[in-house]
Amino acid sequence: MAKSTTTPTPTYSTAGTVSAPIDLSGLKGEYTALDLQGAGTSKGKKVVKPGVKVTLTSLTVNNSGTLRRINSVVIPIVYSDKFYKEVRDPSLDDVNKLIYYADIPVGAICCRFDNLAKGSKEPPTLVILTLAILAPYRSLNLGTSLLLASMKSSLHPTIPPPPVPSDTRTNTRGSLTVAPPRVKVNRALAHVQVGNEDAKRFYERLGFKEAGIEENYYSKVEPRGAVIMVCEDIAAALGEGGDEVNGSA
């Protein structure tokens, strides 16, 4: 409780006051800004001028209409209401995203986690269900960045995990339940329709390898077979050191 006898000379500082310039780049709001991975540097892609802001946002019940529209335009398969409800699951919040290009939603990724439970035969896996970018926005590295962002967050779960809002009751701060922390997921898997060489090359570039063919994967479109593309080590694909053990919390 001893008071210091000499009061330190006050130094004038505006830090923390409203008028002080604050760095907004680190703030996490409704969206996260995304750096396009190597846009314009690789393989003769043209530079976009002036530069454009690219951001990711979470899937919500409100932008579900936009997600449906993107998928229905890009992917020939019609997904069910159940599908759209499941991808909004809070535990998938950090991997399922809409991508905005110059404030216009132009693409989306939907995934789910498999084999998260302890004792499953296969290691925990990020299964990519849909990855869609509208045609005019391809070759701008949006797809790559979007997929890499999801793979990165599946490897590094958000800590603490986001609270789970209730669908039925009004959500107050106290009523939110906290989800249990998720394990790190270091394996990713995607299905590519047989014959879709472009998509296959796309995944191969990102470190996926062909791991077999599943016949009759698609029920409504021809050909029905799907090539299973697997990335066994996300950390390596992202170029991070491989000293982390897959599955450790």
Added chain:
Amino acid sequence: MAHAAPKHRQLPDKESKLFRELLTQYELKQYKKGIKAADTILKKFPNHGETLALKALTLHSSLPEPLTVSAVPKKEEAEAMARLAIKKDITSHITWHVLGILAKSRKDWDEASRAFAMARKQDPDNIPLIRDSIALLTHTRQYDLALAARHHYLLLRPQIRASWFALIIAHQLNGDLEEALAVCNDYQTTLKEEGATAPEKAQILLHILRIYIEAGKDQEGLDKLRQGVKDGVISHRGECTVLKAQMLTNLGRQEDALRTYQELLEQNSDNLEYYKGYLRNKGIDLSSELTDESRSKILDTLSTFSESFPRSAAPRRLALDFSAGDKFRELAKAYIVRGLERGVPSLFVDVKGVYTDSEKMKVVGEIVEEIVAKLEKDASLTDDDSISPPTMLLWAYYFLALHISYPLQTSPDYTRSIELLDQALEHTPTLPELYMAKAMVLKRSGDLLHAAYEMEKARLLDGQDRFLNGKAAKYWLRAGEIKKAEELLAMFTKKDLPATQDLTDLQCLWFLQEQGDAYRNQGNLALALKRYQALVTVFQDYEDDQYDFHTYCMRRMTFGGYVSLMRYEDQLRSHPGYFKGALAAIELYTRVHDDPSITEEKITPEEEAERKKQAKKAQKAEAKAKKAAATSGEKSDPVVPDEDPTGIQLLKTDTPLEDGLKLWKPLERLAAERIETWLAGYELYIRKKQYLAALRCLKNAQSISPAHPALQYQTLHFNKSTSSGSAGLPDTVKSVITSELPSLLPTPPAEFSQSLVDKAQSPEEIYYAAKGILEVDEKSTEKVTEVLSKLADKDLIPNIAFMAKALELVETKGTKEAADSLKEKYKARCPSAWVFQSPSEKENKLRLYQEGIAGFQGEPEEKK
């Protein structure tokens, strides 16, 4: 109190103590205790007027807001008691004051004024009474009386700062600026020790400066301002700089004014007013026609500014207004390219301001066509290796589509516009603006239902966007789907109230207007009138709400805001929202007057059955609610229900013209510069057979726009009405009409009508010229049809609203064949207009739209 109270007012010690307690309990809002105390006194002295009055006041204040069913009799009891109190003690200021307060809460300003005046006669020096009466006098705009009261108040309380300032404001409102400034100086010399807080001081000084400007004493004001800045009372930035710039401009000190405007622009480089002020001080009169010399001077100045404020769009945009020819082309192109690159959604709305000049409109169109072509070819506007963002082409399509369907175009090309938007939608189907634009274009082409479906698609993209939700609801209302609109709106309104109720409470003007229109178009005139009247009530509420500010602003010393509020309230009813709603209601009232049978509902047996079902359902629900309330043990006390939920009582009025006039009166004063005001006034007065008033409306309309087509028609109508119904007119009236009419109707009616027909160019002129024919000769319906068919001419901008009106006219006056053939002609001109479609076509289209929206997001189906 100095003089002894009259005998009947005196109370014994015990009761007198109780009476004082009663006063404090009222002030502390302990209403239950207060009523008890009052009852104790009244038991012994049932004739004590002041106690009765206070009991009435306490009872009245304890009632819930809004009024519930059980509170209604209590309110009546309180009112009766207050009147009884006056009878018991007519010389007491308390009884009169209470009567005034109750009248005030009823918003009966006249009775409140009288009661307060009586109370002040009894006790002129009662402070709360003076305060209440000042607020009331200001509210009813009796500024001279308010000023006197303020003065009296200051004499009673000279040591309170607020009473000095209030007097200054009272002088200002009364229009005596000299006196206001004199009081201000007196005050400053009287009171040396200022107890005001810093923000209060600043507020006061800024307001005094405004008075100086208003009084034209700019030099003194400027000195005061300098002193204020020097003393640190006001900051030299913001409002202070604006006032300084204004004073310097008024004084004609151009150099200093320019410097001050420069300062202002550095503070905010997007304010158009600052640029205009700057230019004005450069010696350029912006209101008159510009010479080439001043044009280039303006553009030079603006280009300097756009260099020094590179992030500001204002100087670049202003330059578009002042440039012409090749210079305009160059500037506009740079401006549009910049906007498209950045993806500014409002670019078109921004640029369309220059479209009043048709030459500029053409140039803008050429520029955008060029951009679209180049982007489609090269994906880039430059010749280097880079590409433009893919969104640029998208926004260019959007701009072009809006441009070519703009109503000022001589032939808006809806088909091409829709094609462009479809192209854009193929490019990026996730941008709501595109669907909105498509809906707007469809609306302009007349296909309201298709427009609503497109707007619905935009809404589906983003469920949490209230703007899209409101837009979609509005389009559904226009398409006549009232129920669907209400369902959408309910997503954003309170859950326990119907959407209509909540939006009325929220004073949502557009909704009331649009729903009223929708009901009117469906023939449900009662509900339409109900909505229009709700709109009018909203404005009454605005006016009544200002009451609290008369005391509040004086206490908070926010004088600037207060005075501007008062001025706003004075011209409140010139608000376009009121204007539109009132005119629509007046039109309904005239229709009711012409044909009272329309107030009877025409319903089919199916509707009848449906309604019975609904009523039964409602009854059941009510019974259930009652039961639930009974079991839960809570006494339910519902708010007083609306007595006329369907508006039928409003519609079945015996005095439709008087009701209409009530709405018209404020317009006469506040919207006198709009010709529609006088046209509506004419329709009311001619029906009331007040020919002179009707004539005055015509004369006023003539002074605004002598060639207005509706006025010409009304002139013919007036001529016919007065010549046929002049038998019973007094001679003085007749002589006025005969002397005044020639200025309106220079040639004989038949000739006049023919001249109208000959020179009719616009849809409005054609329609009213045709109507005018009927006023001359009721039988020449063939000629009317012939004139009206001109509406479908190729070189005329099609106007669906007038076409529909024209059809209605022919249907009522002419033959069915004539109407049908006219309809065919119109349909050929506006193929997609919904009103001209046959029922089977409507059905086909409806199915098509419904399928479109079902497939919009892929049909829900199980995967795999």
